Amino acid sequence: MFEQEVRRTLEYIARGMAVRIVAAPGGGRTTITQKVIAEFEKGGVTVYSISGLRSHRRVPFGGIHSLGQDIRVGQLGVLGVADVLASRLTKPGERVLVVDDLEYVDPESIAVLDAVRRRTRRPMIVTMTESSLYTKGRVPLLGLGPEARVHLNPLRYEQVNELITEVLGTPADADATARILAKSAGNPRLIVRIAETAALSGLLARRDGQWHMTNDTLWNEHLYSTVESLLEGLEADELTGLQTMAIAGTASIDVLQQVIKPDVLDRLEQRGFISAIDSAHNDIxxxxxxxxxxDYFRGERMLTTRRVLANRITRTLSAEPQESNASASSGDSLTRVLAALRVERSSGDAATARHFHEQTAILERHRFELWDADKSVSNAAALLRVYWGSPIDASRIEQVLASTPTADGxxxxLLFFAVSKALWAIYSGKGLDQAAAVLRSFAKEHPRRSAEADAFELFINASYDKMPQDLDQVLERLHERRPGSSVIASVQAIxxxxxxxxxxxxxxxxxxRDPGINPGIEPFIRGMAMFxxxxxxxxxxxxxxxRAEARRDLDQFGVVSSTYVAAHALSYGGYLDEADYLMGSVFAMGRPGFLMDSLYDAMLRLAGLRTAAxxxxxxxxxxxQARRQTEEAGPLPGMGKGVYNLVAGRPLVPAVFDRQAAYLIKRQLQRGYVLEAAHSALxxxxxxxxRKTLDLLREALRDHSITAHEQLVEIAATVVKEDHQSLDTLLKKYKPDADLYHVRMLLRGAxxxxxxxDDSxxxxxxxxxxxxxxxxFPSAVEPLAFNSGSxxxxxxxxxxxxxxxxxRTNPEIAEHxxxxxxxxxxxxxxxxRKTGSPTRSALFELVRDSLPFR
Structure with a gap:
């Protein structure tokens, strides 16, 4: 972790530049500094390192004493100490100054460093927080020449998963990883502390090789000191402001300013304790x-001592939030949406994930209370709509499905209720037969809508078993039974x-034009069709x-479905980092509900492909973290585990890989999943x-009149035929299209x-x-390829x-x-002869760990 930031820091220092490493407390600044110092020492560079401590902020020359250079301050004063340190830095050889946690270094030491830096111009690395810019008396040590800035963003979902695995020994499941990310906001120190204390408190338990949550919270008494160290140094009004926000939850800035002074909010934002989120009302x-x-401020002891404050906040928040007149930006361009996505990346996704958790929990609780008071089909459907996209409460679903009378409505x-019941039967492991029985029962009781129930049965069988061979005839009969049905049209589109x-x-x-049973289906289908x-x-x-619209509307169904489309399309275009961020933002929200769970698992496999290769x-x-009982083939790319398993298995003998790939694609075709087969083959x-995989790709594209990949297929044909002359001609004639990244990937794979x-x-x-x-066609993105090592x-x-x-002896080897x-x-x-090994035993030792050929 942090390898990229360490490499960048070393490169900047090698160019003679100063480096400012900026991150929140616990954001990894010290870890990077330690790794950089270790690299310097390996190369024989002398490092003068100062580490600021909170307890030494007011100790004169405390930072200089921490250098360990035996500089006797005595009566020297700032300039005298600077003379001594400067004389040592000007000695022959490479020497670097490192100041970790600038905000905690005493003023006298900073003055010495400022003088030394001006005299010696030696490279310097300083770590600090953004809030240091607002701290009085800080001297800009790095403003004397060329300076590079390394900003540490919050950890992404996959990095959190990696860190938890490192700390606890085994990985956590998707829900636990997402919850730890949400609670820590991607802060490495907090991730470690939350994971360790949750395991210590029994809030995380290991089962089937993964850590799972045993409760709906990760807060425990062992975290008090961790949070209090974060809050150290805040003024009384700032602490009260944070407690007010903890009681209020996520709220509009206009509402919060009624209970917290604007200057307090400004100071909290400067210190990095406030995150801003765009809401559905186009306000902040x-x-x-x-x-x-x-969680710290919401503790029972805290809230019971501040009842007056809680009551005042409750009264204030009862007012409606003010509407904003801001208009949404217009224009549909790739540049615009990617620019917006990169701006979003800089703020991390933990705050948005937490906002989703809070608001959907409120919505779910409200709708359950309505259903509990009036167990009507209408109230049940409203609650179940939440579970189509958001995390599932199994006990409540079972209760609603079992206790809702369906005689009227x-x-x-009623159709939505029956479909939800059928999907729940599959999700909970009761099987396709149980799901089909639910839909057939509905069709029998409601003949007027029986065609739509049959359409959903068709969809479920096609999605979880295989496509029917007489699909056209089945669809035609369904349309005849209920002409103009949006439900049947949506099923047919999928x-x-x-x-x-x-x-x-x-x-x-x-x-x-009707959205059918779920409005989020239409943009998903349209996006996948374009892809x-x-x-x-x-x-x-x-x-x-x-996706941006769904985030504003707190629509997790829309967020997951649109992210799936965008992640596949961006990955195909070579925007791998953007695709990883998008998928990580979904993973941070935890497992979604019903249909979205399959898309979620598909994205977990897509995110894992890059690492596996x-x-x-x-x-x-x-x-x-994906569900393990998944089939090898699936109806959409990534829903089946076959492609990921093939890549992770790394059969790097080309003939073996081609044979296994072709076998997998044929299995996908046998189930009627041609889109997944074509995508896998490509x-x-x-x-x-x-050759076998390419033939299957050609056949799929030709049979379905898809002409978008003609140049790529021609180039691939020359590669497998080993026709280098024709390949050179095609590459010279190539006109950039949507396959540009994959052509580079093809050449690297070749x-x-x-x-x-061994064909040199x-x-x-x-x-x-x-x-x-x-x-x-230059590009900064390296194409995905197998790493064969040497x-x-x-x-x-x-x-x-x-x-x-x-x-074994030669006769035994011959017989074997x-x-x-x-x-x-x-x-x-x-x-x-080829390896230069002196003996058979030495040759065996050389090849026995040759993983690509194991």
């Missing part, structure tokens, strides 16, 4: 960050996506716009090109293909082609023989592999 809401501070709401007919999906949507047609930029713009050693990725062809079989001539040709193509100069057969040579003894002798002789 404020929340405490990190959210664990709210609106037919549309199934058209499954079978790789995006134009048919769009046509089905156009046939009905399937190769209109990636349009898919990204639509999905990110819908780039690491040689087997490693834990986010994909391990991705796997570019990752490690093979290099790996030759390298793995082919590997050199592919390396040259890749470099020429990259020079023509690939062996041996052939696959030579490795197999060498792996047995350490403990079905070779002649003379052939075995030749293989061993060649392997000894």
């Amino acid at each position: 809401s404020l929340a405490i960050t990190p959210p664990v501070i709210s 609106d037919s549309g709401e 199934l058209e996506l499954y079978r790789f007919n995006p134009n048919g999906a769009l046509a089905a949507l156009e046939s009905s 399937s047609l190769g209109r990636f930029e349009e898919a990204v713009v639509l999905a990110l716009d819908k 780039s690491t040689i050693e087997p490693t834990i990725t986010l994909a391990t 991705f796997l062809t570019c990752l490690l090109p093979g 290099f790996k293909r030759y390298a793995f079989v 001539i082919g590997a050199a040709a592919m390396e040259r082609a890749y470099l020429l193509f990259s020079a023509r 690939y062996s100069p041996l052939t696959v057969r030579e490795i197999e023989v060498a792996a047995l040579a350490g403990h 592999l079905g070779l002649s003894i003379r052939t075995v002798e030749n293989h061993i002789s060649n392997a000894l």
Whole structure:
């Protein structure tokens, strides 16, 4: 963790620049500093390091004493001490000054450092918080020359998962990881403390190789000192302001200013204790960050001692929030939505996740209370709509499904209730037969809407079993039974996506303007159809716009579905960091409900692909948090676990990889999931090109009249045919399209293909082609590729023989592999010559840990 920031810091110092590392307390500043110092010392650089301490802020020359340089201050004063330190820094050799936690260094030491820096111009690294800029008496030590700034953003979901695994030994499940991220706001120190104390308090328990939450909270008494250290130094009115916000929860700035003075809010924002969130009313809401501070102030002891304050806040918050006249930005362009996404990334996603948790919990509780008072189908449907997108309360769902009378009610709401009951049967493991029985029972009781119930049964069977072979006839009969039904149109659109007919999906949507059973379905289908047609930029713009709208409306269903579309489209276009952030922001919200759970697991696998391909050693990725009972094939890309398992298994012998990939794609086709098969074939062809996989890709594109990938397919054909001359011609003629990133990925995969079989001539040709193509179309993003490490100069057969040579005789090896003894002798002789190994035992030691060929 922090490798990129450490590397950047070392590069800046090598250029003679000063470096300012900025982060919140506990944000990793000291960790980076320690790693940088270790790298300096490895290279023989002399480091003069000062660490500021809160308790030493008012101790004159405390920072200088911490240098350990035996500088006797005595009567020297600031300038005398500066003379001594400057004389040591000007000695021959590389020397660097490091000041960790500038805000806690005493004024006298800062004055010495300022004088020394002006005299010696030695490189300096300073760590500080943003709030240090507002601290009186701080001298800008780094303002004397060129300066670089390294800002540490809050950790993302996958980094939190990695840190929890490091601290607790095994990873946490998705819900526990999301909750720790939300409570810590991505602060590394808080992540560690919350995870450790939760395990100590029994709030986290290990089961099936993962840590799971045993309660609905992570707050425990062991966290008091951690939070109090964060709050140290705050004024009384600032502490009262935070307690007020803790009682009020996330609220509009206009409302909070009625109970907290604006200057107090300003000071809290300067210190980094407030985060701003765009609300559904186009105004700004404020929340405490990190959210664990709210848990501290909401403790029973705190609230009972401040009842007057709580009552005053309650009265004030009863007023309606003021409406804002701000208008939403217009224009649909990739540049605009990516710029907005990068601005969002800089603030982290923990605050938004917490806001979702709070508001959906309030909404869910309110709707449950309404249902509890009046167990009508209408109230039940309103509550179940929350669970379609937001985290599920299993006990309440069971209670609502079992206790709601369905004799009367609106037919549309009764249909929604029946569909929810069927989906719950699948989600809770009761199986397809139980789900189908629920829908058939509804169809029997409500003949007028039986066609729509049958449509949902068709959808469930197609999604969780396989596509029917007579789909067109089934759909035609359903439309005849209930013409103009938006529900049937939506089901048809989804199934058209499954079978790789995006134009048919769009046509089905156009046939009905009604949103159907869930308004969030339509933009999801439209975005996936654009993605399937190769209109990636349009898919990204639509999905990110819908995601921003869903975030403002606290619509988790819309956030998850639009993020799935955007993540796939961005990944295809090479925007891997943006895709990772988007998926991490969804993971931070915890597991969603019903249908969205499958999309959530698909994104966990997509996020894990990059790590699985780039690491040689087997490693834990986010994909391990996905449900394990998933089938190899799924109706949409990533819903099946087959592609991820193939990549994580790393069968790097190209012929083996091609054979396994083709087998997986054929299984996807057998279930009728043509979109997933085409997407898998395209991705796997570019990752490690093979003839069988490419043939399946060509067939899928040709049979469904998809012309968006013609240039890519032509280039891939020359690669698998090893026609380097034609490849060079195609690359020179290539006109940039949506496949640009994947063409680079294909060329890198082609290099790996030759390298793995020790074809140095082919590997050199592919390396040259890749470099020429990259020079023509430069990009800062490295294409996804298998990490082979230092690939062996041996052939696959030579490795197999060498792996047995350490403990078997030549006749035994010959019998085991079905070779002649003379052939075995030749293989061993060649392997000894190629590797320079002196003995058979040395050769065995060399190849036994050759993971790519294990």
